Structures are given as structure tokens and as C-alpha cells.
Amino acid sequence: MLVETAFMVDSAFATDDGLRTQLAAWQRELGAVRRLAPRTLEAYGRDLDQFLGFLAGHTGGPVSLKTLEDLRPADIRAFMAQRREESLGSRSLARALSSLKSFFSFLERGGMAQTEALNVIRTPRLPKSLPKALTIDEARQTIETTGEMEERPWVAARDMAVLSLCYGAGLRISEALALTGSDLEAETLRVTGKGGKTRLVPLIEPVRRAIDHYVALCPFKPWPEEPLFRGVRGGVLAPRLIQLRVEQLRGALGLPPSATPHALRHSFATHLLGKGGDLRAIQELLGHASLSTTQIYTAVDSEHLLESYRKAHPRG
Incomplete structure (x- = not known):
């Protein structure tokens, strides 16, 4: 039920059936197996949608599993830099990176694609908030x-x-x-x-x-x-x-x-x-x-x- 109500990744940027199938399977796993909250599912789906849209423009063509496998660290950094220019905060950037890592880990477990690009990307430094004590x-x-x-x-x-x-x-x-x-x-x-x-x-x-x-x-x-x-x-x-x-x-x-x-x-x-x-x-x-x-x-x-x-x- 969670998956049915979740935000689904827009497959307009995915060119092959394999990538579209994997996107749907990944979201089913997040909802049915990991049981993420509906809002978290929506955020993860939106992050992947934005990433695929960025890749389509960045690489000058449609996105396939081969596109994802050929990614370089510079491509990921370019995506993060663009999101930063759009005034995305560090917490949202960290979540976007977590979304990407989740999907790529899913692809790797299924033997569908493997890339080392994400392994060298550091999570944005989050501002430390001090605990607020009472008097x-x-x-x-x-x-x-x-x-x-x-x-x-x-x-x-x-x-x-x-x-x-x-x-x-x-x-x-x-x-x-x-x-x-x-x-x-x-x-x-x-x-x-x-x-x-x-x-x-x-x-x-x-x-x-x-x-x-x-x-x-x-x-x-x-x-x-x-x-x-x-x-x-x-x-x-x-x-x-x-x-x-x-x-x-x-x-x-x-x-x-x-x-x-x-x-x-x-x-x-x-x-x-x-x-x-x-x-x-x-x-x-x-x-x-x-x-x-x-x-x-x-x-x-x-x-x-x-x-x-x-x-x-x-x-x-």
C-alpha cells in the first residue's frame, strides 16, 4: 500500500526497459521491505527524478543503465553543485546523495550496474545544532x-x-x-x-x-x-x-x-x-x-x- 501511494520516479528520462524496471523495483523494495514512510519515499523518488533529468542534460542524451555505469565522480559533483546553486540546504543535499546511493546499491546487488563514482563523494557537512536544555x-x-x-x-x-x-x-x-x-x-x-x-x-x-x-x-x-x-x-x-x-x-x-x-x-x-x-x-x-x-x-x-x-x- 505504501508503494501505491508513493511518488513514482518519472521514467521520461530513462530510455531502456531495464532502467524503468529497476526504478520501479527499487521503490517497491523501499516501501514493502524497508518500509520507509510515505514522505521519505516521495523525497527519494523526487531526488532520483531530478538526478535523471540532470543526467539527460549533462550527457546530452537519454539515460540508460549503461549511462549510470559509466558515471564519473565529476558527474555526481556537477549534480550536487547544481542543486546547491538552486539553494538546496546541506540536509537536503545529504538526503539526495543518500537516495542515489540507495538506488545504485540496489542495482549493484541485482547485478544490473556497478559504479565507483559515488564511493568517492563525501556527504555534505551538516551544521551541528546544540541541544537545548531547560534551566x-x-x-x-x-x-x-x-x-x-x-x-x-x-x-x-x-x-x-x-x-x-x-x-x-x-x-x-x-x-x-x-x-x-x-x-x-x-x-x-x-x-x-x-x-x-x-x-x-x-x-x-x-x-x-x-x-x-x-x-x-x-x-x-x-x-x-x-x-x-x-x-x-x-x-x-x-x-x-x-x-x-x-x-x-x-x-x-x-x-x-x-x-x-x-x-x-x-x-x-x-x-x-x-x-x-x-x-x-x-x-x-x-x-x-x-x-x-x-x-x-x-x-x-x-x-x-x-x-x-x-x-x-x-x-x-
Whole structure:
């Protein structure tokens, strides 16, 4: 069904039946096997359509599988340069290159065409955006006000416990919702992160109290190996419900659009670093595979420091 509703590559620039067949088969694979979202399918199809149109003009003739196999790196660079001149941003350029690589990889797996041109093209450098942390007061208000947004005491306790884990333990929302009773120990949490990697995170007293309060009020008593946090019908709690709760809190507290459950995790790291926390220790707490991923919080902390300096200094 996804493929039927997806944007199909315009085959007007493809001259042989083989290329047209491969274009259709590639899009079927993206939809049925890889299950890409309809909008992503549309974007990939549009990227290929634009590339084939460029090649038709660039090579001075129709496009065939042989045309694709004879491509040189200079041809790919010319296409990227033209798209850049059309004011395409780095993210869109990176996606276009990803679309091309996906199609050429599909052709290579099927033994239909093979080219080395794409292997030497670098992905455009993407601008790094700094994580947007809440202030300490904003983070506290977000958690404390949660109980006022919900009439059912156990649901209010549940949402407060989840948000407490995001800010008080630095968990991703998916990690918090995957916790089971057996993951809770007296002073630590066993967290399963990306790639199935587990780590131990200290369980500070306010977070422990929030979890215990939820467990005491929750009408559903899961087995120790089952997810701890439950929806109102007893099923596993969906992340979207917590995201909606934070959206309500944004409106109630006047918080910026960047205030999300994940922003509480950013706040956890930023506030720890601001209080002199060790970068390596924060890396372990967050479950980052690379220290360079954690180092971005040093830039966030420096930005906050400079902002405070500009506000407070007489000549700021």
C-alpha cells in the first residue's frame, strides 16, 4: 500500500526497459521491505527524478543503465553543485546523495550496474545544532506541575516518574519506558540503551520516591520482567502519551517549543557539567559510545556561561 501511494520516479528520462524496471523495483523494495514512510519515499523518488533529468542534460542524451555505469565522480559533483546553486540546504543535499546511493546499491546487488563514482563523494557537512536544555527551575517546574495536569492520581504519578527518570537519571524516553521491575535496585538502575547495551545509572532519592509512589498507586501489577510503566488499559505505555503531556506543560508554563522529554535528558547532562561533573562519567551515565558525542554539552555549557556574562557584565 505504501508503494501505491508513493511518488513514482518519472521514467521520461530513462530510455531502456531495464532502467524503468529497476526504478520501479527499487521503490517497491523501499516501501514493502524497508518500509520507509510515505514522505521519505516521495523525497527519494523526487531526488532520483531530478538526478535523471540532470543526467539527460549533462550527457546530452537519454539515460540508460549503461549511462549510470559509466558515471564519473565529476558527474555526481556537477549534480550536487547544481542543486546547491538552486539553494538546496546541506540536509537536503545529504538526503539526495543518500537516495542515489540507495538506488545504485540496489542495482549493484541485482547485478544490473556497478559504479565507483559515488564511493568517492563525501556527504555534505551538516551544521551541528546544540541541544537545548531547560534551566534548573524550568526542569523542576516541568516535573512538579505534571501532577496538576491529570485528575487520575496514578496516571499523574506515572508521568512524574517517567519525567523524573529523564531529568534525574538522564534516560531517553524509550529507555525509561522499557524499564522493568527487575531493573530497579536499591541505589541503581539497569538501563538497556541503543544497540541493546546495558549500563548502570545511580538512582537518586527523588527519582526513587517518584517510582515507588507510582508503583504503589498503579492498578496494574506487572511481573518483574514486564515493562513497569502502563497505559490506562494496562498495556505498555506509548512514548507519544508522555510527549503530549510535555506539550501540555509547555503551554501551562510558557516553555519554548524545544522543551520535550528528550530536552530533560539534555538538561541532566548540561546541569551536571555546569556543576563540575566529569565528562567521562557523564558519557557513561548517558550511554554514549563516543566521548565526542558527550563533548557537545561543553559547548552548551559555554554558551550559557557567555549568555550570563553578557547579561551581568557592566559592559556586556
